[in-house]
Amino acid sequence: MSTQRITLAKGLNAGLRKAMEDDPKVLIMGEDVGKLGGVFRITDGLQKDFGEDRVIDSPLAESGIVGTAVGLALRGYRPVVEIQFDGFVYPAYDQIVCQVAKMRFRSKGRNPMPMVIRIPFGGGIGAVEHHSESPEAQFAHTPGLKVVACSNPVDGYWMIQQAIACDDPVIFLEPKRQYHADKADLDLDLAPDPLFASRVVRRGTDVTVLAYGPTVKTALRAAEAAAGEGRALEVIDLRTLSPLDMDPVFESVRRTGRAVVVHEAHVNLGLGSELSARVTEECFYSLEAPVLRVGGFDTPYPASRIEEEFLPDLDRVLDAVDRSLSF
Amino acid sequence: MSTQRITLAKGLNAGLRKAMEDDPKVLIMGEDVGKLGGVFRITDGLQKDFGEDRVIDSPLAESGIVGTAVGLALRGYRPVVEIQFDGFVYPAYDQIVCQVAKMRFRSKGRNPMPMVIRIPFGGGIGAVEHHSESPEAQFAHTPGLKVVACSNPVDGYWMIQQAIACDDPVIFLEPKRQYHADKADLDLDLAPDPLFASRVVRRGTDVTVLAYGPTVKTALRAAEAAAGEGRALEVIDLRTLSPLDMDPVFESVRRTGRAVVVHEAHVNLGLGSELSARVTEECFYSLEAPVLRVGGFDTPYPASRIEEEFLPDLDRVLDAVDRSLSF
Amino acid sequence: MSHSTDFGPDLVEVFGPSQVDGGPELVQLLTPEGERVEHPEFRYEPTDSDGKPIAEDEAIRGLYRDMVLTRRIDTESTALQRHGELGIWAQLLGQEAAQIGAGRALRPQDYVFPTYREHGVAWCRGVDPLNLLSLFRGVDHGGWDPSAHNFGLYTIVIGAQALHATGYAMGMQRDGVVGTGDEARDAAVVAHFGDGASSQGDVNEAFIFAASYNAPVVFFCQNNQWAISEPIERQSRIPLYQRALGFGFPGIRVDGNDVLATYAVTKAALQRAREGQGPTFVEAYTYRMGAHTTTDDPTRYRLDHDVERWKLRDPIARVKAYLARNGAASESFFAKVANEADELGHRLREGCKAMPDPSPMAMFDQVYAEEPPELAAQREGFAAYLETFDSSSVVEPVETQGAGR
Amino acid sequence: MSHSTDFGPDLVEVFGPSQVDGGPELVQLLTPEGERVEHPEFRYEPTDSDGKPIAEDEAIRGLYRDMVLTRRIDTESTALQRHGELGIWAQLLGQEAAQIGAGRALRPQDYVFPTYREHGVAWCRGVDPLNLLSLFRGVDHGGWDPSAHNFGLYTIVIGAQALHATGYAMGMQRDGVVGTGDEARDAAVVAHFGDGASSQGDVNEAFIFAASYNAPVVFFCQNNQWAISEPIERQSRIPLYQRALGFGFPGIRVDGNDVLATYAVTKAALQRAREGQGPTFVEAYTYRMGAHTTTDDPTRYRLDHDVERWKLRDPIARVKAYLARNGAASESFFAKVANEADELGHRLREGCKAMPDPSPMAMFDQVYAEEPPELAAQREGFAAYLETFDSSSVVEPVETQGAGR
Ligand SMILES: Cc1ncc(C[n+]2csc(CCOP(=O)(O)OP(=O)(O)O)c2C)c(N)n1
Ligand SMILES: Cc1ncc(C[n+]2csc(CCOP(=O)(O)OP(=O)(O)O)c2C)c(N)n1
Ligand SMILES: [Mg+2]
């Protein structure tokens, strides 16, 4: 039997292990990724099995981590960088946006940059400041980077391997709140979806709900609740944020005529704005209502005692669905 | 006579001088802002007149500049930071996004952060890599920051003073290609527009064109050309990118039924996506066509010999206007 | 090839076992056994916060009390986290001397930029410990008024505050409160950070700016040997205080478990800064006896044996030994302090549990000085949305029975 | 207060007039007057790029030729910029010895990470100077193949490449090409940067990573005294090579206008790295004789007098003086080199002017290994859009008559 019940953390860990076994050029780098196995234990046991040369505990400096990873990639390695929390990726921002993203372009393809930058992202874990951010829009805006977000254990297992195998740099977002939450069945005999593909995770006819990472679960719960009220929501797990895989979205919206986007990132200039713009451009005559956006408010992430009010929840999704339907 | 003919560079220089005269707490910081007067000469003569304590040549480190500016602001100063070129703001990104933007919020208003970060932005000057970027979306997505862009000498003079007087941190974008280009009449007797207000700069009835910074000129030239073909474009200079001042935009689009956004930043997740989303939400039943976006392509900024093809120009604006009108 | 490849010492091995007890360069005034020792450069000469000399034993009793109460804040908060009242707690166990020594060396006009672990310094600055708890409980991002205490908010992004401190010190220079010779006026800044933080670009840039402008800032690094699971050797292969030499200002390693030495060294460094002589790097050589935070499990990466050895260097025990042995404090003094600690513990427990949750609407406050209309609209929209629920239980601050969210 | 505020030297004044000629610590093997001098640690022992000894005078003639040709690349490119053929040019005038010394110390298997000014090193690595011109002309972001020359692309964001170099060196460690004892195999990396760059967080983080992993990297800093308009004193108040001491690896200041000394010191540092002894910081003490770039106007911020003084230390003149005085090169040799330079100049002029503009469609190339559909759509859309104009003149590469865009 090739089926196991795993958490997202376990899926990622197993995926990383597999990638390291498959390709000796794969390295893991970051703060506390070695003996500790990372603060979320995603790299648990890997240093023990692959050694300190392949699972590299780094000095406490994110620009240094990504910058040296660039050098390692130039030398032919495939570094997988762990950023400890979303809020700590910014010291590495310059290296990511000016170097990682542009290296292939600048070198006319001579210096590929196969690198994965793993970022546990999103809120809901009761943490202090800077531990609950959703920085995806900033990376998705940057040509040369690819940005994906996994939402479940099975995707975690496959997507991390696909990202590592990808010759482009991939910002790999992991919904930290899900790491140790729900388990799912990983069946190794089932072929995975491609990395850069969105996926309809629930069929419906009334409103299309677009989500990724942590909000897929929220969207599915909202769909469940809506079903109770006789409304059939279609839920799409975007999975890839740059490039966006719009065809399934367009197809869906053409059927439903309505779309609601749900993410934890601030609404203003979040992914929802791009999705709204594209859906409107492409499905203009199919739309019964404007694309509505449910997201983190345009305030800094608040203290954790009120974070659940900041984060989009089932009620706010349903509220948007209502507004869309009654537009 | 209180009217002078000035360039944008001169307007900014005079505005900075005025702000320094008005308030002894105003400081200027950055690379080469002293004797050299900045690589674009925007701070020309200021160190000579206000001394090295108020016009501070800094070590070559952008995070250091912004980080020490934070400290100076905490001590009651009003630092005006010059980032030498758009592409060099990223080393300071962490300080801007995590510290400057959040300080007031985090401290419950006890630590205001009155700081201006001036960034010469945009392309078209034939420069090498990293000297032609348009990073505004990344800042506009960040709550706690305000983001404005000036487009002409008179606005330059007033807006820089208003930004310095503002108690919130302001990312102040200056279209570097315009610094020494067109002159305009500065009449000190005319009251300036508020800082956080967009402005209709040309009236029209057929299509609303939204622009800011360097593309205002492009949009106006497109409107001129369109007029020759009997089409009346309304052009709005957004001026403030965060917050957006949407009322004049909504008012206009309700009349024209069509909107085209023009910016140099990459289209994907650029300001145009947010403008499209909001206009569609607000003017859904007035729209005759989806909001169309003309911007830099979703590629890294190319070598300068082909930058004019990357940048939105008159023809691409008119092309979008055509597509909007024939939608 | 010439002989010239050996033109420098092979420094890889410099940071070796000889460093375990801090090495010969460690400034110490009180041994782990509680014995006073002399140092050629530094003497313990206590003053009150205005610079007036005070009697030695009285001062040392004060330091003892500070450390005991600080430790109680720490253990009580750890317990509160275990009981679900705090989301997380960053423990300072073992670092009391470093923090109290640094905190008591301050004058009122000095300003401090802490990390997230400077509970002892906060104590010295008169910050109510409940204000620390509110942060770790998730009620706010820091509850005290920085300017009321000249004690900045906790900074979580590693190293960022070193630059703030340097900039603040540059502001002091511009305000004319450095090197005037007026003791009541001259001021300086302390930037706190850890051994791990010494690797961040921001911290190194702070060294550069401080050196370049000769800013009155003391870089106070608590080298507690660990950055979460990473040992100091990952960050530096030579003793950390020597980092300063590369930037052109003095570095000193002090026994961070010796409150007298830490006090003396910090005070000297502050004095130097106030007089206009520029920055100093102080490495307080200490040990993180607890976990990194309450969510950390240090057994995964370090040996009990190390921890046991450091127990022998406990910062409080040695002061108690000194006071007792020299008759500088009576049993009733120790009992009184213990009693005070119990009272403090009680106050923290009750105060923490009684702490109201903020109103959800608070997230819209103080984003800007001038609230933009679009944010005002979000605020109003959300208020209206909340109204559609049972508003009484959501919009108003409520007292909760635990942090079990 | 105790006497302890004077516990460190007042270093503010250390970087004073004594430093003007590099100070006593400057490694020099050839004086400005062209006289050979001895150094206790470093000798000039030339080898070919595979490490085989070559005759001294032959080698020095080679260095002379390299410097003359490099200078010609520089002056020719400056002229091309003046004529509108280049958008900008970063001049290296005065830094020829630093670059040729560093470049000729390399083995083929070493790898170099340059800034935007390392035209001389590029020359040593066999990069066609026309490939440099294409960047400054705006035709591309760097025209050579980095792996064909083991010479990375120019990096414009100050300091970023220091980390790339360190990471690349870590890769060499993992590839087992460090410290094997096999001269043909052991490899190292050179990271170039300027005095201004030494203030960037990235550069200091590179020191930390290199020290922590003992990576085989030579940090080669050309201290040309200026970062655009800012003098070195703004970046460091002590001699820059001492920065390395704070990070636990050796720093050396070499006369960057002395090609023999720069060669010897770099070679020793590289050898040390290849042998597994870790990083070295080399400060090549030199002077930017020209403007920062062709758009800069140094008369706004520096004195002619300084420039004049440095003229006396010209890196090429002293080698010529040495060769001539010692009969190590004939008049015909100098004439031949001059002739070669003229030919090179001619080739550059013609090659530059003949350089075709890229196709606008090139901006869509190599953004990704796997082009996303949305970008493909933009590419197609733009191609179709261009078709609506006179496509022949836009889509295809065209030769232009000047850079007057
Ligand atoms: C920029 C950044 N990166 C990572 C972290 C996560 N983090 C929190 S504390 C810590 C270790 C800090 O070590 P050190 O500086 O020695 O201070 P200590 O915790 O030992 O007091 C890390 C990596 C962070 N807060 N900020
Ligand atoms: C991050 C960054 N900030 C600013 C600049 C603009 N800039 C280009 S060169 C330069 C000065 C560099 O000085 P130095 O490191 O001494 O090198 P040099 O030019 O003297 O060779 C500056 C500030 C840049 N390229 N990158
Ligand atoms: Mg530590």
Ligand SMILES: [Mg+2]
């Ligand atoms: Mg320089």
